[in-house]
Amino acid sequence: MALSTVAAVMLACALFGALGALLGIGGGVFLVPFLVLVIDLPIQFAIGTSLLTVIATSSTISSGAEGKRLINLRLGLLLEVLTVAGSLVGAVTARALSPQTLHLLFAVVTFGISLVMLSRLDVRNVILDPAAEPGELGGRFYEHESGREVVYRIKRLPLAMVGSFVAGNLSTLLGIGGGIVKVPLLNAWCGVPIRAAAATSAFMIGVTATSGAIIYYGRGDVIPHLAAAAVLGVKIGSFAGLHVAARARVRWIKLLMAIVLMIVSALMLTRAL
Amino acid sequence: VRLAATILLAAGLALWLAGATSPAAITLNAGLLILMATPVVRLLWALVAEARAGEWRYVALGVVVVALLFGSYLVSRRGP
Numbered sequence: 001m002a003l004s005t006v007a008a009v010m011l012a013c014a015l016f017g018a019l020g021a022l023l024g025i026g027g028g029v030f031l032v033p034f035l036v037l038v039i040d041l042p043i044q045f046a047i048g049t050s051l052l053t054v055i056a057t058s059s060t061i062s063s064g065a066e067g068k069r070l071i072n073l074r075l076g077l078l079l080e081v082l083t084v085a086g087s088l089v090g091a092v093t094a095r096a097l098s099p100q101t102l103h104l105l106f107a108v109v110t111f112g113i114s115l116v117m118l119s120r121l122d123v124r125n126v127i128l129d130p131a132a133e134p135g136e137l138g139g140r141f142y143e144h145e146s147g148r149e150v151v152y153r154i155k156r157l158p159l160a161m162v163g164s165f166v167a168g169n170l171s172t173l174l175g176i177g178g179g180i181v182k183v184p185l186l187n188a189w190c191g192v193p194i195r196a197a198a199a200t201s202a203f204m205i206g207v208t209a210t211s212g213a214i215i216y217y218g219r220g221d222v223i224p225h226l227a228a229a230a231v232l233g234v235k236i237g238s239f240a241g242l243h244v245a246a247r248a249r250v251r252w253i254k255l256l257m258a259i260v261l262m263i264v265s266a267l268m269l270t271r272a273l
Numbered sequence: 274v275r276l277a278a279t280i281l282l283a284a285g286l287a288l289w290l291a292g293a294t295s296p297a298a299i300t301l302n303a304g305l306l307i308l309m310a311t312p313v314v315r316l317l318w319a320l321v322a323e324a325r326a327g328e329w330r331y332v333a334l335g336v337v338v339v340a341l342l343f344g345s346y347l348v349s350r351r352g353p
Contacts, residue, residue, distance in 0.1 A: 006290065059315075063315075074331055080334075081334055207316055209312070225289040227301075228301050
C-alpha cells in the first residue's frame, strides 16, 4: 500500500470526521464502506480501523469543557455495562459470520439509520420545568440557548438498557460507534435532552469501541499505518466539524446524509449478493 | 495523554512514509495502545469520583465495565 492510499484514507477520514461531528455521530458508518468498497480492504480490517477512529472522536468530544459539563456519568456507567456486554457478544458472533453476512447486515443497518434520520428531520426536544426533581439517574445543566438551568428525568430505563445492549453489539459487529442507536433512543423515548444524550453517548462510545478495538487489534485485524492515517484524518475533520456545527443548517445535512446512507446501503448490498 | 497518542501516530506515519519500517511500527503501535487506553483512564477517573462521593453502587457498575473490558482482552488472546 502506497503513499496515495495513505493520503486517500486520511483525506476521506477528515471528511467523514467533519460530517460525523456535524451530525453528532461517529464517522464509522461512512468509513467502513469506504475502506471496503474503495480501498478494497477485507471487512474485518475496515471494522478494526473504524473502531480506533471512534475512540478518537469520543475522546475529542468528552474531554472538551462542553462535553464534561453535559455528560451524565451515572446513566453512562449503568448503560455501559449493557453496552460492553453487547460488544463482547458481538465480537464472538462476528467471527462466526461470513463477510457476505456482515456486508448484508451493514446494508440493512445503514438503511434503517437513514430511515431514522428522515423521520427525525424536524424533531425538537422538550425541556422540562426547571423546578422538577431529576430523580436518581436524571440530571440538570445550564443551557445556553434558553439561558437557564434545565432538569430532566430518565423515562423507560429498561428500554434504554436493551437499546444499549443492541448498540454495543452492532458497534463491535460493524465497526460503528453505536451513538446512532443510542442518541435518538435516549432523546426520543427516555427523556434525555439531545445535548446531554449526545455527550453521554460520546463518553460511552469510547469505552465500547475500546472493547471492540482491543479484540480486533489483538487478533491482528489492524494495519497500523492505515489506522494512524484514519485516526489523524478523523481528528482533524471532527475538530473542524465541531466548529462549523453551531452554524450549520442541520435539517439539510440530515437529509443529505440519509440519501448518502441509502446509496451506501445499496452498494454494500451488491457486495453481499 | 490524548496529545501523546496523536503525536506518536503522526510521527509513526511520517517514519513509515520515510521508509523506516521498524521504528515506524514501534511508534505506531505505541500510539494505538495509548489511544485505546484513554477511554479506560477516563472511566477510572469517573470511578474515583463516585468512590469519593460514597456512591458504591456506581463504583460496582464501573468495576463490572472494567472487568468486561478485561474480558475482551482475553477474547482477543484465545478467542473463538
